[in-house]
Amino acid sequence: MDKIKQLSIPKDSRVIVISDIHGELALFKALLEKVQFSTEDYLIINGDLCEKGSNSKGVVSYVMELAATNPRVHVIEGNCETLVEELLNENPQLLGYLRARKDSIFHEWLQQIGVEITEETTVQHIKECLTKHFYKEIEWLTALPTAIETDEYIFVHAGLADIDDWKQTDRDTAVSLPAFLEKSHRSDKYVVVGHWPVGNYSTDVLVHNPIIDHEKKIIAIDGGNNVKESGQLNALIMQRTNNETAYSFTYVDHYPTCKVGGDFKADPKMSGSISYPFYEIVPVERENHFTLCKQPGTNQLRYVKNEYIHRNEKGQFQAKTDISCAQISVKNGDIVSLLDDSCSGYSLIKKDGAVGWVEQNFICS
Numbered sequence: 001m002d003k004i005k006q007l008s009i010p011k012d013s014r015v016i017v018i019s020d021i022h023g024e025l026a027l028f029k030a031l032l033e034k035v036q037f038s039t040e041d042y043l044i045i046n047g048d049l050c051e052k053g054s055n056s057k058g059v060v061s062y063v064m065e066l067a068a069t070n071p072r073v074h075v076i077e078g079n080c081e082t083l084v085e086e087l088l089n090e091n092p093q094l095l096g097y098l099r100a101r102k103d104s105i106f107h108e109w110l111q112q113i114g115v116e117i118t119e120e121t122t123v124q125h126i127k128e129c130l131t132k133h134f135y136k137e138i139e140w141l142t143a144l145p146t147a148i149e150t151d152e153y154i155f156v157h158a159g160l161a162d163i164d165d166w167k168q169t170d171r172d173t174a175v176s177l178p179a180f181l182e183k184s185h186r187s188d189k190y191v192v193v194g195h196w197p198v199g200n201y202s203t204d205v206l207v208h209n210p211i212i213d214h215e216k217k218i219i220a221i222d223g224g225n226n227v228k229e230s231g232q233l234n235a236l237i238m239q240r241t242n243n244e245t246a247y248s249f250t251y252v253d254h255y256p257t258c259k260v261g262g263d264f265k266a267d268p269k270m271s272g273s274i275s276y277p278f279y280e281i282v283p284v285e286r287e288n289h290f291t292l293c294k295q296p297g298t299n300q301l302r303y304v305k306n307e308y309i310h311r312n313e314k315g316q317f318q319a320k321t322d323i324s325c326a327q328i329s330v331k332n333g334d335i336v337s338l339l340d341d342s343c344s345g346y347s348l349i350k351k352d353g354a355v356g357w358v359e360q361n362f363i364c365s
């Protein structure tokens, strides 16, 4: 990759890292408020500002403004930002992408200037319109670095190649490598990535919180905002003092919260989750609320909530989406997020980033 930015961060700073905002301006602002972001902080935005959410252009404008007025705000590109180069290169495949994806910064921009995509629209025409009206944004997006290197960290959207000189990682790998936490790198620095929702790594309970792997020196922070139904927008907080770094995190999501009205103890036989790409399941035993299923992709047995099981066009059983197969213990008075209370007998909740089922009687709405 060519675009690597060197950054020196003073030892006593607080560093906040947020990735994969995906057009969620309100959530992003709420998260900055929750961490009490100030101009004293370093803020690293780890790629994928746009696409998937409803206000991509709002996020891009807001972050451009933040970075222009605050020298401690730094942004790197994700695979969603590199789409702008496909536009500049007049890649005809971009039309197919735009027809399939309704929520895109290109649609928002085109709508703003009253241009509609029809059967006859060419990528050249879109390029002409957008570069004329959004020159500043496009220039800013294409100039974003692929990685930021500090004395202790490498910030990159998706990951690094497992090679001696990480700077030789090609840009495509850097912005779109899947499942970096299952791979490794050879840098002596911590590599902070987004891109791959951490929920995909859950083996026990489905959890969307950042994962810090000190052995691999990888920190994965994508909470699956706008990708996973129960996902969240995470902020990783690194407070540096003397020679130590204290890590913490917080998150925001769209779900309402509620107070638990009684103690509920999770059934330990219910654990794990169904996660991308292993949606195929084979029902073994149907019970009142959950069905014990085999999950051929992982060779595990999972209890899947009956309402989340459907058949695809080929008649095969599938989980409808990523779904927790675990129950969660809660105590009287706990504040939890209510994700789904439309099912029989049990409600889906999130407690401290972990998603699971609780008997409905314990949940007050």
Ligand SMILES: [Mn+2]
Pocket (backbone or CB within 6 Å): 048, 078, 079, 080, 157, 175, 194, 195, 196
């Ligand atoms: Mn990404």
